[in-house]
Amino acid sequence: MPSPTDALANLPLRDDLVGLHPYGAPQLDVPILLNVNENTFGVPADVHSAIVEAVSAATQGLNRYPDREFTELRANLARYLGHGLGPDQLWAANGSNEVLQQVLQAFGGPGRTAIGFPPTYSMYPLLASGTGTRYVTAPRGAAFSMTPDDTARAVRESGANIVFLCSPNNPTGTALELGVIEAAYDAGEDARAIIVVDEAYGEFAQEGTPSALSLLPGRPRLLVSRTMSKAFALAGARLGYLAAAPEISDALRLVRLPYHLSAITQAAANAALTHADTLLSNVEAIKVQRDRIVAELTSLGLSPAPSDANFVFFSGLEDPRRIWEGLLAAGVLIRDVGIPGSLRVTAGTEEETTVFLSTLRTLL
Known part of the structure; x- marks a missing residue:
């Protein structure tokens, strides 16, 4: 029986689609999902x-x-x-x-x-x-x-x-x-x-x-x-x-x-x-955690980019894959965006952010 890859190769795809892969981040069942910039506060x-x-x-x-x-x-x-x-x-x-x-x-x-x-x-x-x-x-x-x-x-x-x-x-x-x-x-x-x-x-x-x-x-x-x-x-x-x-x-x-x-x-x-006002009050809480992440990553000797979003991109990692895997083992999923020495994390709730920062500190 042919593999899915082989079966796809047998289809008459457009030339410019051959060899491409679908867009998407890993969808894993872990307690803390901070990888795709979702609003982790949920709907009030x-x-x-x-x-x-x-x-x-x-x-x-x-x-x-x-x-x-x-x-x-x-x-x-x-x-x-x-x-x-x-x-x-x-x-x-x-x-x-x-x-x-x-x-x-x-x-x-x-x-x-x-x-x-x-x-x-x-x-x-x-x-x-x-x-x-x-x-x-x-x-x-x-x-x-x-x-x-x-x-x-x-x-x-x-x-x-x-x-x-x-x-x-x-x-x-x-x-x-x-x-x-x-x-x-x-x-x-x-x-x-x-x-x-x-x-x-x-x-x-x-x-x-x-x-x-x-x-x-x-x-x-x-x-x-x-x-x-x-x-x-x-x-x-x-x-x-x-x-x-x-x-x-x-x-x-x-x-x-x-x-x-x-x-x-x-x-x-x-x-x-x-109910925009109710939802935007959660935005302010997320911004607090984002700024907290930036401050604490800086204190750890890393280089977070100034963020106007609900996530933080940070550099200065010698082995980002090890850090990503270590966080995942602790139940925290963040995003490897493929930029050398760097990772990206969504700003979550105060509790989620605390687990991320404490685990990262241990891994470093």
């Missing part, structure tokens, strides 16, 4: 009750297709984001990955190019590959920095049709200055490049870190992507969204699948948005 009781009630009501109409334009959800998302946004400037899909996929379907494709700045979110090249979009990269500077001049030069020289700017960046947690985004937008003028600012971790930003949402007026090619997976603790609900000029939503309607957001998903997201 009152929010849980509201979601159950809303979903129960939605099930009464499951024999009908859902609202194709997710009208109520777009209004709630616009209200939540503020910045003078209207419902016609919001778009949503099943997780921010699907939002980004739709952007590539609409503005990428064969003969077009997307650019990213690694180390950054590893789904960008996979989404590009899946849509037949050429993917190129440009390097970051010291400490994973990006300057306006270097970014503009990379955008111009690549002739990219789509530019991915992740802020706060995954896996480093570092945020971009607005000047970098403005420079990328201006540099993409000749190619009419779509500039995507991925703010999946935007709610966890340090005080004073600005959002690219403030740059949207007058920039019809600028898109700001967000998610309800992290701050709203709804990773299992799969709801991502973006804010942009109204014509961006019109473009995405050309490629989205019919009725792509289920009535259940819409109901859960709307219920959560009505």
Whole structure:
């Protein structure tokens, strides 16, 4: 009997998919999961009750297709984001990955190019590959920095049709200055490049870190992507969204699948948005643990990157694999992102963070 690998090799895959591996972090059954940047606080009781009630009501109409334009959800998302946004400037899909996929379907494709700045979110090249979009990269500077001049030069020289700017960046947690985004937008003028600012971790930003949402007026090619997976603790609900000029939503309607957001998903997201204040109070607690991790890793002689996210990327390890395995043996799963001498850990509850730090201290 052929192995799964051999069986796959016998299929008539597209040439550019041969040899690729699916995206995904290890899913192991351990007590403390700090590897995929989930909100480990979970859904508060009152929010849980509201979601159950809303979903129960939605099930009464499951024999009908859902609202194709997710009208109520777009209004709630616009209200939540503020910045003078209207419902016609919001778009949503099943997780921010699907939002980004739709952007590539609409503005990428064969003969077009997307650019990213690694180390950054590893789904960008996979989404590009899946849509037949050429993917190129440009390097970051010291400490994973990006300057306006270097970014503009990379955008111009690549002739990219789509530019991915992740802020706060995954896996480093570092945020971009607005000047970098403005420079990328201006540099993409000749190619009419779509500039995507991925703010999946935007709610966890340090005080004073600005959002690219403030740059949207007058920039019809600028898109700001967000998610309800992290701050709203709804990773299992799969709801991502973006804010942009109204014509961006019109473009995405050309490629989205019919009725792509289920009535259940819409109901859960709307219920959560009505309790945004409760959910964001957990965000503040997570930020406390993130900053605690940064401080204690520094005291241990390691080099954590400044983080505006709900995780901490840290370097200075002689043998990161040994540390990763030692933590796993103690019931703590963190992420090896493949960068030499480095690991990444999600900021969990106070108890989870204490176990991580005490175990790491012993291993070091």
